[in-house]
Amino acid sequence: MIEELLDYIGMFFVLIGSLFFLFGTIGLVRMPDLYNRMQASTKTTTLGVLSFLVGIGLMELSWLIKLLIIAFFVVLTAPIGASALARASYKHGIKLWKKSVVDKYKEGKND
């Protein structure tokens, strides 16, 4: 009884996670410049992985510890990697989209 209930809750979480993956990859293709693409893909895949791993952990309870370790790694490392990549590509000379209105990095340098 309780295992069936956990199965259904886990499937719901896995469904939410895979929808996040789908929307993130669509945003990766459709967004206009590098920084928009980066935030679309990174935010959605981080949240998607968290939901996905919790869902599978609820379905296979003996794997829950290892899955939480992976979720911890991904949630910790994906934003660090993305911010390092954004800073590096700004210094590499990638321009913002022409309709972007604010550039905090440049403003901070002028102070």
Place this chain on the structure above:
Amino acid sequence: MISFDFTDPFILTFLLLLVCMLIAMIRVLLGPTTPDRVVGLDTINTLVIAAMIIYGAAFDEVIYIDVAIVYALLSFITTLFIAKYLEGGKL
């Protein structure tokens, strides 16, 4: 011979993740600059981790989980090294 049961929700999710990887591969192929391709590859890395885990759950193999832990760490290190290279510093 492994037979795939296409009504299994695990297999359906796995196929959805493969479709996501193909969509991200479009960005890797036509991204105008190098950092665009790197962002695409980063997304594909995260998708590969999720796909490994769902494959392990579908066929009840625990070894895929261990592989996914190592893969997550290595993909993070790869992204940091590429960022360092783009910034123009010494490796």
